[in-house]
Amino acid sequence: MRVEFAQAVISLKDTHPNLVFMTGDLGYMALEKVRDRYGDHFINAGVAEQNMVTVAASLAYEGFIPFAYSISPFVTLRPYEQIRTDVCLHDLPVKIVGNGGGYGYGIMGATHHNIEDIAIMRVLPNMRVYVPLTGSDVGEALDMMVTDPHPNYLRLNMGAKLPYEVQPFAQWRKIKSGDKGVVIGTGPVLENVANLPAEVVDGLEIWALSIFPFTEIPTELIAKINSTKKLLTIEEHQGQCGMHEALASMLLGKLEHVITFKPLYAKGYPSGRYGDQKWHQAENGIGGEGLAKDVAAFVS
Amino acid sequence: MLAKDKHGDLLKKAFSVKKRFLGMYKAVNAGHVGCSLSCAEILTFVQFGWKKDGDEIVLSKGHAAASLYSVLAEAGQIEESEISTFYKNNTYLAAHPPTNKIKGIPFATGSLGHGLSLAAGLGLAKKLKKEDKKIFCITSDGEINEGSTWEAALFIAHHKLTNVIWLVDRNMLQGFGKTEDVMQLEPLDKKLEAFGFEVIIIHGHDFRAFEEAKHKAAKNEKPTAVICNTIKGNNWITYEGMVDSHYLPMKDEQFDIVTTEIERFYNEKYAELT
Secondary structure (H helix, E strand, C coil): CHHHHHHHHHHHHHHCCCEEEEECCCCCCCCHHHHHHHHHHEEECCCCHHHHHHHHHHHHHCCCEEEEEEEHHHHHCCCHHHHHHHHHCCCCCCEEEEECCECCCHHHCHHHCECCHHHHHHCCCCCEEECCCCHHHHHHHHHHHHHCCCCEEEEECCCCCCCCCCCCCCCEEEEECCCCEEEEEECHHHHHHHCCCHHHHCCEEEEEECEECCCCCCHHHHHHHHHHCEEEEEEEEECCCCHHHHHHHHHCCCCCCCCEEEEEEECCCCCCCCCCHHHHHHHCCCCHHHHHHHHHHHHC | CCCHHHHHHHHHHHHHHHHHHHHHHHHHCCCCHHHHHHHHHHHHHHHHHHCCCCCEEEECCHHHHHHHHHHHHHCCCCCHHHHCCCCCCCCCCCCCCCCCCCCCCCCCCCCCCCHHHHHHHHHHHHHHCCCCCCEEEEEECHHHHCHHHHHHHHHHHHCCCCCEEEEEEECCEECCEEHHHHCCCCCHHHHHHHCCCEEEEEECCCHHHHHHHHHHHHHCCCCEEEEEECCCCCCCCCCCCCCHHHHCCCCHHHHHHHHHHHHHHHHHHHHHHC
C-alpha cells in the first residue's frame, strides 16, 4: 500500500495545500517524490516520534493538516501519550500513518510488528481508525481522512488481492454473498479466507469492516448472522480489544438465537520463532492450513 | 534598560498576580503554591513586557496553572468570576491548564515534557506561514529529565526556530528532591549551548534582567534559551527553596506569612526605583 499511499498523498497536495508531511526518518525508496512535491511542507522529524506527534498537533492547531508517518509501533505505541493528550484531547486533525500493521514487517521481528494498534487507537477520544483492505482503498481512505476534521490513524499493510470486485472504501462492505455462515474481517488478512478453495468459500458471506470505532452494524448483516447462526471473524491483531470484541459487544441484544461464534486473531509469538508475514499468520491460525481447516469446519 | 515607569508597572502587576493566585490556592486549600511563586515574574514579564499580539505562551510546567490563570486575569482575558471557580467542581480552571477553553491557553499541559514540542510546532507553523510571531515556552527544570524535551530542543535548533523563546524556571528542585541529586542537569547552559541554543542566564525574579534578556534574544541568530534562576516558593519564607512548597497548601498562618512577604518584596523593589 506504500506506493498507493505516496501517490495519493502527492495528488492530495494539489487540492489541500495545507497538508504537511512529517516522517520519523523513514521513507527510503518510497517517499522521495512526496518530499519533492511537498518542499518545505515535508519535514523529516528525525528518529524522535514523541516530538513529531506533538509538533504535528501544533501544526494542526495552526490550520495545517499534518501526516505523521513511521513504522506502525513507532508512531503509535511510542508516542501514545502525545497522541492522547496533544492530538486527541484537543480534537486536532493529525493524520497518524503506521506502516506495517499486524505482522507486516515479517522477519524484521516483534519490535517492528503491531498487533495492538487498532485496540489502543480506537479507544482514544475523537480518533477514527482507517484500515484499508486493498491497495485501491488507500487513496479513497485518504480522501476521507483529509476532510475528516478529527484525529485519524491509517493502518497500512500489503493490499489484499481478492477474487471479487470490491466496492469503494467504506466502513462496512459486503465482499460476497453466501448462506452457510458469515465472515467479518478487518484489513488485508481477510484475503486468507476469501482465497480459500471454492468449495469452502462458496457458502460464506464475507464482510469487511474498515473504520473504527463503529456504532452500527448493517441491518442486512445482522439479518444474515441471525439466519445462518454462524459468525467467524478474522483480524491480524490480538484478540483483546480488537475487532471481534467490539463486534461482540455491539451484537449483544441484536441476536435472535444462540450462534456459533469463531473469532480468529493473533496470539503473538506462540513458538518464539520468527518468519515472514504469511508465516506469522499461519502460526496464529489466521492464515495457512490451520485457517483452512477452521473455516472448512465452520462451514460444514 | 528597563524604564522606571515600566519597571514599576511590572512590579505592580506581579504583586497583583501573586495576590490573586495566593487567594485562589487558599480558597480551595490547594498545593503547587511554590511552583507558581517560582515563575510569577517569568509569566508576568512575558505577558506584559515581551509578548505581542498573536504571540503564544505555552506553560509547559502546567502545575503552575494558577499563576498563568492569574496573569491572564490581570490581562483581562479571564473574568474574575471565572477565577473564583478555580479547582472547584464544574470549573474550566483545573489544577492544570484545560483543553480548548481559554483564550491564551492553546494547549492543555501538565504532563511534563510536552511543552517544548508544542512550542516547536507552533514556531514551525508561524515560520511556514511567514508570520512574524513568537512562542514563549516556560518549562520547569525537572521536566528537562524528559527525553521528549531533548527531542524538541534538537528540532528547534535544527529548524532554526528563532521565534521560539525557551524560558527555564531553574529553581533547582523537582518532585522528590533537588535536581542535581535526582538527575544531574548541570552544566545546563553548556548542554543547551551544545544543542544549538543561544543561552542567557538571568535572575528569574528581576525584571531588569528579563529586559536585558529580551534585547539579547532579539539579536540572536540561534534559538534562545533563558535560564531563569529562581527560588521555589519565593517569599514563602517558611518553605522557600524547599520541596515542601511544591505540595503544601497554606494554613491561615502561612497565608499571612506569604502575603505579608510578597507585599514587603513589592514595597522594597518599588522603593528601589524611587
